């Protein structure tokens with residue numbers, strides 16, 4: 230193992246190599262002082278008891294081709310995206326067994342010994358791989374989570390690629406996981422394109438507009454695990470941020486912890502096993518010329534239970550120019566950029582937060598005006 234991997238193991242509060250270490254883990258979680266690197270600023274730690282009560286959007290009629298139901302769903306989506314950029318969908322046609330199987334594989338992955346998980350460790354500059362609290366990238370405000378991410382190419386994403394990726398980094402016993410995750414990603418691709426169809430209609434565009442833009446995309450699939458934390462009120466599983474990608478489709482387990490900033494306050498999203506949570510990200514905000522809001526959200530942790538979520542970060546092909554359609558382009562809110570430029574910014578220069586897009590654009594424009602950095 231490389232020295233940085235062993236440092237990671239030593240630093241990590243989530244190390245679980247054997248029963249002795251499992252004991253260590255629970256000791257750590259019971260300690261009165263949270264390691265300072267996990268502390269978040271007081272002003273961020275606003276506690277909420279509110280719950281977002283907006284009803285989920287039923288996709289059945291739209292998926293069956295019913296015109297009235299399509300108009301209804303599109304106008305519900307429009308209202309949600311103009312307001313806060315968040316909605317849930319039900320009757321989405323994703324097989325519950327496919328969802329359950331993906332959760333089972335996620336659980337199997339996180340139960341692995343740390344020594345095996347770090348073999349899949351995320352490389353500097355890359356979004357793919359395993360990360361504990363992003364501790365090798367950041368030194369403060371660490372998120373109380375471990376993640377495992379990999380890409381899903383809408384065109385060149387054949388089953389065999391994912392199966393080989395899982396087998397090569399995790400071993401032969403994860404071959405089946407590759408097939409299961411391939412199925413899940415395929416379902417997410419289908420659902421994302423359907424939602425992009427509704428988003429197009431909701432903005433008064435041809436139903437195929439954004440579908441076409443994303444049909445050769447390359448999305449990012451992620452497992453999130455939030456262990457219980459004795460000092461849950463002092464940290465975050467994922468701090469307040471907007472996703473830099475286009476739209477995000479998330480399935481959370483039954484524990485709860487996701488919160489969105491809507492109507493000027495933090496509101497909890499109660500888990501619904503039959504629903505997918507969808508939020509608008511920065512790239513779609515730019516594609517709608519600022520009409521739709523990139524949703525500010527966060528994940529809190531709790532003292533008793535581990536929480537898990539499956540996240541699909543929908544993204545266009547890396548070199549696609551992010552530019553709103555002509556009909557929405559009256560006064561440009563953002564200049565042209567590519568997804569790979571924004572992604573690179575979040576990996577090498579800036580930690581995604583509530584103002585990622587604006588900061589990226591400001592630096593992007595000043596670099597253009599002063600290419601030498603002066």
Ligand SMILES: C=C1C[C@]23C[C@H]1CC[C@H]2[C@]1(C)CCC[C@@](C)(C(=O)O)[C@H]1[C@@H]3C(=O)O
Nearest residue numbers: 356372449467470472473474542572575581
């Ligand atoms: C381009 C990306 C940056 C992140 C991974 C992908 C898609 C979403 C981003 C992220 C999840 C947004 C929240 C903050 C972040 C640092 C995280 O907590 O995981 C972000 C991702 C990342 O850089 O890992």
Ligand SMILES: O=C(O)CCC(=O)C(=O)O
Nearest residue numbers: 453467481487528538540
């Ligand atoms: O796990 C969650 O509920 C939120 C995760 C999230 O926001 C993210 O991974 O970007």
Ligand SMILES: [Fe+2]
Nearest residue numbers: 470471472526
């Ligand atoms: Fe997010």
